[in-house]
Amino acid sequence: MPVKTIDQIARETQCDVLWIRFLDFHRRDVRVDGPPDKSEWDTPGRRSVLEALDANGIAWIPCWPWLEDGCLVYSYEGDVYVDVLPAKDNPDFQKLSALLKKDQQGTPAIDGVWLCVFALEDAMKYAYRDEPGWNDNP
16 A cells, blocks of 8 residues: 555545644664665654554544645654544543653653644645646656
């Protein structure tokens, strides 16, 4: 199954969506001669979060981040879509928020792990990307 972008997932589900960015690998010295390999994005922080999601019965799948037109991404960077409706009264959202809560200054509980929301309204601006052939190389 191909990995989808977070905006594509929002359009398919027709709601705001959550995804987790694992930015700790971006702060390490990584190779500059090509795309990151799994050893660069499969970090201990990422593994512990995914284990916690599984332990709490929270479904997730790999995803691409949202990208501006013209952006180039070499390969998968470790982001995941979390199948939880971002609503304060949703028990799964409460569990997820507790797991990844930020302190008063907005620093994430786990270094380099960011819980993000992508609004459906923003995703719809990129609906043209769903058209056949949009990303074909001429």
